[in-house]
Amino acid sequence: MAQATHAVEIRNLSVRRGKRTVLHEISLTIPRGSITGLLGPSGCGKTTLMRSIVGTQIVASGEVTALGSPAGSTELRRRIGYVTQAPSIYNDISVRENVRYHAALYDRDHEATEAALTAVGMREFAGQRGDELSGGQLTRASLACALVAQPELLILDEPTVGLDPVLRVDLWKQFRELAAGGTTLLVSSHVMDEAEHCDRLLLLREGNLLAQLSPDELRSSTGEQNLENAFLTLITMGEAA
Ligand SMILES: Nc1ncnc2c1ncn2[C@@H]1O[C@H](COP(=O)(O)OP(=O)(O)OP(=O)(O)O)[C@@H](O)[C@H]1O
The missing domain is CATH 3.40.50.300 (P-loop containing nucleotide triphosphate hydrolases)
Known part of the structure; x- marks a missing residue:
């Protein structure tokens, strides 16, 4: 293709x-x-x-x-993998079972399930049911379900x-590794x-x-090092134009 x-x-x-x-x-x-x-x-x-x-x-x-x-x-x-703001996890089965279910849908194996759980730092909580998770854990479990499919x-x-x-830092590292892999x-x-x-x-x-x-172009086009300030400057520049 x-x-x-x-x-x-x-x-x-x-x-x-x-x-x-x-x-x-x-x-x-x-x-x-x-x-x-x-x-x-x-x-x-x-x-x-x-x-x-x-x-x-x-x-x-x-x-x-x-x-x-x-x-x-x-x-x-x-x-394409899409993780919305509303976590989509089955509450009555464990996190690992949720990820395994997605793995099966996409013909991925046991190793892929464990890799996805590790990637989001959820190995420790993999045995907990969906309704036993905090908000952040739910988000990470949803992310593992998307990752296991290995979308482009x-x-x-x-x-x-x-x-x-x-x-957050760990997740961004994980995102960087995924990008490096294509x-x-x-x-x-x-x-x-x-x-x-x-x-x-x-x-x-x-x-x-x-x-x-x-990010570097945003800094140089606005003359602001701080990205928050750079965004604000860009808005002001747009309004003045
Ligand atoms: N179902 C809907 N019907 C009508 N307007 C909607 C609907 N959903 C969202 N909107 C409006 O569309 C606009 C864009 O919403 P959107 O959810 O895309 O923003 P967002 O940048 O993702 O916001 P957030 O960061 O709060 O999630 C908003 O003004 C919102 O009020």
Whole structure:
């Protein structure tokens, strides 16, 4: 199969939710084998953009291509992993059984199950049932279910919310290893300090894409070293233009 240059290509995407247009004419690309951070304040449209890539969002206009096929194509189902903000774990079976179930769906073996549990730091809690987990543990268990499928494109909606700083660092290391192995990651966050871990940033505000650039480019284009301040400066520069 021909490899598309980019993992994701979006042209002029507009989305309406309810009576409002929540994404306005967005065009972007996401390179393969990299970590792209989707950053912006709460409600700016991050989840809507992710849903558009996964193919679960009705779009008003525009084109969304993932791994060379139109978003939502049947053949993409096994190739894209999506972890939403609402953890999707069966409560009445253990974490390990949840991950094994996903492994079986994707023809992965026992080793893949254990590797996914280790990757998210859940080996210790693998015997606990879904209804015996904390919020952060639920998030990590959901992530393990997505990881075990070994998708080419992994889309993670705020995966580090509620995690302690040590675990956050571990997870970002894990994301980096996945990217080094060729996986493309799109990771959303509303806190700019996560931006530092990303190769590229998509900066979203009120449904508009303000910029797609690297953390270093964001610093040099705004003259701000701190990424939070750089984002604010970019907004001010946009408003003044
Ligand atoms: N089902 C819905 N019907 C109507 N409007 C919606 C619906 N879901 C979300 N919206 C609106 O769409 C906009 C974008 O929401 P979205 O969930 O994509 O933002 P977000 O950046 O992911 O936010 P957060 O960081 O809080 O999760 C928001 O203004 C939200 O109020």
